[in-house]
Amino acid sequence: MATRSRPISSEFLFLKSMALFVFWILFSASFEWIHLGLGLIFSFAVAWLNSGHSPFVPRFRLWLRIFLYLPWLFYEIIRSSLHLSKLILHPALPIDPHLISVESKLRHHAAVVLLGNSITLTPGTITAEVDRNNLIVHAIDKVSGEEVVSKKIESKIADIFKDEEPDL
Numbered sequence: 001m002a003t004r005s006r007p008i009s010s011e012f013l014f015l016k017s018m019a020l021f022v023f024w025i026l027f028s029a030s031f032e033w034i035h036l037g038l039g040l041i042f043s044f045a046v047a048w049l050n051s052g053h054s055p056f057v058p059r060f061r062l063w064l065r066i067f068l069y070l071p072w073l074f075y076e077i078i079r080s081s082l083h084l085s086k087l088i089l090h091p092a093l094p095i096d097p098h099l100i101s102v103e104s105k106l107r108h109h110a111a112v113v114l115l116g117n118s119i120t121l122t123p124g125t126i127t128a129e130v131d132r133n134n135l136i137v138h139a140i141d142k143v144s145g146e147e148v149v150s151k152k153i154e155s156k157i158a159d160i161f162k163d164e165e166p167d168l
Helices: 010-028 033-049 060-089 109-121 142-149 152-160
Strands: 098-103 125-131 134-139
Touching (some): 060 109, 109 134, 125 142
8 A cells, every 4th residue: 555645734844853952952962043043944844845755644543552562662661671681791691692683464564674673682682784674683692592582572563553444
């Protein structure tokens, strides 16, 4: 299905700009006038450039499911961090780096992006390449690799996008 380009309202453009500006402030952590001015200009510019092609449609159920996915992802990040810390602190350094080819059954671009980012955010794994539904993942050891191969993350993401029309 081809995505349609639909312009957004000026109110939504303003809200999008302000949300981007808030992120600018949080990430820059600078309250100097020059930084705030540049942040405001760039926030409006990015929102305006994206205004005619915005794929965002207020889908509250989708956003709620993504919001509910985040605590689970944070738990996995902490669990993987502890595992990676154990590997690093082990005197023998028992790592076994390898590449894993993963074919995803996800049929939505955003779902594949979320999968790749979730894998990369989880310590011990990095999504090295994405080609439609095929991901190449670097894992630091077998345990980290099993997390990817088990497709636990993919099934959680598939639940998020279960009502969305496929676009791949």
